[in-house]
Amino acid sequence: MARTVHAQPKFHIATPEQIKGGHVTDAYFVRSKQILDRKKIDKNVKLEITLKKRFPEGWEWGIFAGLDEALELLKDFPLDVWALPEGAYFKVNEPVMLVAGNYREFSVYETALLGFLCQASGVATKAARCKTAAQGRPVWAFGARRMHPAIAPMIDRAAYIGGCDGVSCIAGAELLGEEPVGTIPHALIIVLEESATATGFFDQIIDKKVQRVALIDTFGDEKFEALENAELLGENIYAVRLDTPSSRRGDMLEIAREVRWELDIRGYENVKIFISGGLDEDVIPQLNEVADEYGVGTAISNARVCDFSMDIVEIENDGTWELIAKRGKPSGAKQLYVCDDCGYRQVVYWQKPLAQCPKCLGRWEPRLIKYLERGKLLKPLPTPSEIRDYVLRQLPDKL
Numbered sequence: 530m531a532r533t534v535h536a537q538p539k540f541h542i543a544t545p546e547q548i549k550g551g552h553v554t555d556a557y558f559v560r561s562k563q564i565l566d567r568k569k570i571d572k573n574v575k576l577e578i579t580l581k582k583r584f585p586e587g588w589e590w591g592i593f594a595g596l597d598e599a600l601e602l603l604k605d606f607p608l609d610v611w612a613l614p615e616g617a618y619f620k621v622n623e624p625v626m627l628v629a630g631n632y633r634e635f636s637v638y639e640t641a642l643l644g645f646l647c648q649a650s651g652v653a654t655k656a657a658r659c660k661t662a663a664q665g666r667p668v669w670a671f672g673a674r675r676m677h678p679a680i681a682p683m684i685d686r687a688a689y690i691g692g693c694d695g696v697s698c699i700a701g702a703e704l705l706g707e708e709p710v711g712t713i714p715h716a717l718i719i720v721l722e723e724s725a726t727a728t729g730f731f732d733q734i735i736d737k738k739v740q741r742v743a744l745i746d747t748f749g750d751e752k753f754e755a756l757e758n759a760e761l762l763g764e765n766i767y768a769v770r771l772d773t774p775s776s777r778r779g780d781m782l783e784i785a786r787e788v789r790w791e792l793d794i795r796g797y798e799n800v801k802i803f804i805s806g807g808l809d810e811d812v813i814p815q816l817n818e819v820a821d822e823y824g825v826g827t828a829i830s831n832a833r834v835c836d837f838s839m840d841i842v843e844i845e846n847d848g849t850w851e852l853i854a855k856r857g858k859p860s861g862a863k864q865l866y867v868c869d870d871c872g873y874r875q876v877v878y879w880q881k882p883l884a885q886c887p888k889c890l891g892r893w894e895p896r897l898i899k900y901l902e903r904g905k906l907l908k909p910l911p912t913p914s915e916i917r918d919y920v921l922r923q924l925p926d927k928l
């Protein structure tokens with residue numbers, strides 16, 4: 530039972546009011562606003578967000594996430610915003626968002642806006658990579674404990690829309706409208722001093738809709754604990770979970786193979802093998818031969834960020850939009866086109882749209898959609914589950 534807290538706790542977090550009030554910003558944006566305010570300079574600009582250099586860790590694509598919070602930040606301000614739908618697959622140099630409005634009013638929000646998009650897209654992309662590596666097997670997000678609890682729901686949401694099948698943290702699951710997943714920790718087995726006792730109590734007390742997954746590596750060997758738990762729970766057992774510490778692992782695949790063999794020859798072919806602990810998209814393919822489901826923690830919740838940057842690409846002078854950009858950045862607002870038929874992708878100047886795919890001559894649609902007009906949301910946003918389905922439809926067959 531959670532303890533009731535009466536006074537406002539002093540955690541080191543920004544409040545929603547501070548974020549919406551533009552206080553989570555870099556000082557240089559405040560200084561530029563002071564200068565524009567004093568000189569009474571109002572310039573409408575178009576700012577474009579792209580991943581300019583490269584993805585982290587050699588990734589070749591990303592999953593765009595964090596749009597819902599970005600729109601929450603930007604709505605009610607006199608801005609027009611176009612963006613890729615949340616969950617869109619994207620590549621380097623492809624525009625993911627375009628913001629048009631008065632720079633003096635907008636500048637202090639760049640820090641928070643990029644923060645929402647960079648981290649959520651990093652987590653969603655890592656989740657998508659793990660899900661792709663698992664080749665259809667369920668991947669559960671277990672990483673809440675690795676990150677500051679204030680952002681656990683956001684991380685769980687990004688992990689889920691990126692392709693994870695569910696999350697372990699209650700607050701994250703509530704945000705998603707999904708049931709949290711999880712069974713019992715090693716700690717309960719230690720308190721009860723025996724694996725079988727803990728599993729038995731779990732089966733006796735916990736709601737029947739929670740799948741019976743037995744943790745089999747607390748005191749004894751995985752093979753013997755797997756059999757003990759399977760015999761104890763009989764038909765109720767859904768899976769055995771191997772979370773073997775790295776110091777004892779040796780060859781995880783061999784351990785899992787041995788558990789599978791011993792279960793199978795005793796008639797427990799239906800008992801699934803669930804593996805967690807230190808997994809990522811490089812390790813998962815090595816275990817696919819025998820693993821049925823995965824729990825992934827640190828690799829997803831502590832994913833490297835997608836390093837988006839935001840640049841002015843057009844400026845309004847005397848009612849006319851003029852092309853402008855800093856060195857190294859192509860000027861002009863850009864639209865992304867992707868062909869549904871042949872998969873061809875092209876970034877084009879917004880004012881020169883391409884009616885059809887130049888490769889297969891198929892019809893294609895611009896991918897950046899208008900979400901905000903003068904700060905007003907133009908359409909309802911999809912649910913996390915709908916975004917996740919969209920992500921899964923776009924994922925490649927393998928990494």
Ligand SMILES: [Zn+2]
Nearest residue numbers: 868871886889
């Ligand atoms: Zn095409």
